[in-house]
Amino acid sequence: MTGSRSFPQDKANSMLLALLLMAPGVLAQQEPAPTGPVTDPPAAAEPQLAVPGAGQEPRAQTDSVEYWLGKLSAAVGNLEYSGLVTFEHQGMLETLQVFHAVRDGEQVERVRYLSGEPRELISHGTGSACNRVVSPLGRTNQWSSIDGQGSGSYHFILRGGERIADRDTVVIEARPRDQHRLGVFLNLDRETGLPLKSILVGAQGKVLERYQFVQLDLSPISDADLQPGSADARRIDNRHACESAQTRWQLGWLPDGYQRVAVRTLADGDMLVFSDGLSVFTVFVQRLGPELEYKGRAIRGATVAYMDRVQVEGTNYTVTVVGEIPDATAQRLAGSVAMEPGS
Amino acid sequence: MSHGSHQDRLNESLSALMDGEATELELQRLLKHGSAEGDLAERWSRYQLAASVMRREQVAPAMPGLAAGIAAAIEAEAPLDVHSGDSGSAANDGGRSPWMRTLSRGAVAATFAFAAILGVQQLSQPQPGTAGSEVGAPQLAAEAPQPVQQSAPQPSGFYVPAPTTRSVSTGAPRLVPERQPGVPVQTVIQQAPPAELIRHLNRVMIQHSQQAGHVSTQGMVPFARATYGEQDGQ
Incomplete structure (x- = not known):
């Protein structure tokens, strides 16, 4: 535990970056005619400064997707910032105040809702503990098969520029290569690489969720800003969050590009976390009461939860797949949960 | 103001007001003509109703009470209303119940649209707003003429605070059970x-x-x- 925490933090980030860039050749130059299944959300319909074209010279560094994604990983983990953010999901608009600081190599995050019910959360320790899980050793096996097929999970396209929160940003579209994940539009701050806007897009280009800064402050965060403002603020200790516990459960089907990044043991079952570097879903297998034997989905913004049951040796388990993924994917995943043979 | 059709200009101004983009001048124009022209008021009323449906506001529980309240207010103001002659009061009597009926019918249509959509399998793409307006709004637009006859006392009729974006958080997730064959x-x-x-x-x-x-x-x-x-x- 302590050993893994001494890893430099950006190692985890660079691993995620590598996950994102499973097919490095897949860049803007290869963009097909813009008739894909994902249509541009309104935000991307603005004048594009860097229109991808055919037969262009190798670009300057700032024109490559790798450059920007690298910058993104570094910024997300290491930058101190605060700001005001709007968070929109299916007709609801919320406003938040966010603080992000780095203390002793670990991220400390504080989120305060400024609208609706007063809510607040403070998270400690994000970042370092996941190194072991997304390790370079595991990488080769995981990815060789994918590389063999010659396709990553997403098609990355630079979409020009846009001004967000009074700052210049670069727009990157991550267009899914299959129907098992959602599309993402990210606006990265030109100066720091911090995502200032992020949009999740479903099939038919429907915007499911939008997270957007209205004001950004890059000055260092004081300790006072990381203190909870209310007594009932939720505290999250993420230091143990990425431990990979033992589990008897496995998925019979997993879309290309996803890999298991964490397993946790809960009081009443197991929790398995999967990611393709950009999107994340979690599989819960729990022994719950018969009142929770429910089959169906619940949707909140871009987050879908699909509930199902699995029976093993006469015992009923409740399976819940939660994630920012298409609901058909969640349903199929839930149906594929099984106990490892021989356990 | 001298060019273009007078009616077109009014409609334009009305749309602008609806979008919150009316200029001072347009507002004045609307206020001036609103009380005289029933058609204009009627149009405004329909716009508001359609907008409500599109915003997925629950027209059902809120509107009947509101309409009754407005009707009562109009009743109280009637003596002051120089414009409401014979035809006006006739419309008052005959018009109110269709108004209510129309509203609740529209609301039922909208509610039904929600239910139907919730039942659909392809749940990642539900667009209750669109569906609601398709089902609810045209019907409302077609049947709304009756009520507005009575809404003579403008400017007050123009003052409808209509927030365009809801900032209310919903705690509970939207639930969709798997459809079982044979179960409606x-x-x-x-x-x-x-x-x-x-x-x-x-x-x-x-x-x-x-x-x-x-x-x-x-x-x-x-x-x-x-x-x-x-x-x-x-």
Whole structure:
């Protein structure tokens, strides 16, 4: 535990970056005619400064997707910032105040809702503990098969520029290569690489969720800003969050590009976390009461939860797949949960 | 003001007001003509209704009471209203109940649209707003003429505070049971989801979001998600 925490933090980030860039050749130059299944959300319909074209010279560094994604990983983990953010999901608009600081190599995050019910959360320790899980050793096996097929999970396209929160940003579209994940539009701050806007897009280009800064402050965060403002603020200790516990459960089907990044043991079952570097879903297998034997989905913004049951040796388990993924994917995943043979 | 059709200009101004983009001049023009022209008021009323349906506001519970309140207010003001002659009062008597009927019918249509959509399998793309306006609005537009005859006392008729974006947080996730063959969709949906189920869903959604905070490169987005429905998610 302590050993893994001494890893430099950006190692985890660079691993995620590598996950994102499973097919490095897949860049803007290869963009097909813009008739894909994902249509541009309104935000991307603005004048594009860097229109991808055919037969262009190798670009300057700032024109490559790798450059920007690298910058993104570094910024997300290491930058101190605060700001005001709007968070929109299916007709609801919320406003938040966010603080992000780095203390002793670990991220400390504080989120305060400024609208609706007063809510607040403070998270400690994000970042370092996941190194072991997304390790370079595991990488080769995981990815060789994918590389063999010659396709990553997403098609990355630079979409020009846009001004967000009074700052210049670069727009990157991550267009899914299959129907098992959602599309993402990210606006990265030109100066720091911090995502200032992020949009999740479903099939038919429907915007499911939008997270957007209205004001950004890059000055260092004081300790006072990381203190909870209310007594009932939720505290999250993420230091143990990425431990990979033992589990008897496995998925019979997993879309290309996803890999298991964490397993946790809960009081009443197991929790398995999967990611393709950009999107994340979690599989819960729990022994719950018969009142929770429910089959169906619940949707909140871009987050879908699909509930199902699995029976093993006469015992009923409740399976819940939660994630920012298409609901058909969640349903199929839930149906594929099984106990490892021989356990 | 001297060029273009007078009516077109009024309509334009009305649209602008609807969008919150009316200039001072346009507002004055509307206020001036609004009281004289029933057609204009009627149009405004329809716009508001359509907008409500499109915003997925629950027209059903709110409107009948509101309409009754307005009707009562109009009743009280009637003596002052120089314009409401014979025809006006006739419309008052005959018009109110169709008004109410129209509203509740529209509301039922809208409610039905929600239910139908909730039952559809392809749940990642529900667009109740669109569907609601398709089902509800045209019908309202077609049948609305009756009521507005009575709404003579403008400017007050123009003052309808209509927030365009709701900033209310919904704690509970929207539930969609798997459709079972033979069971009508309606009956399945009408059941209130057990509190235990909602608690479970809130709990797993929060746990998922907290976990996602450090395996994805999305910055603090997952933490924004992690706080919805927190009250129930303990």
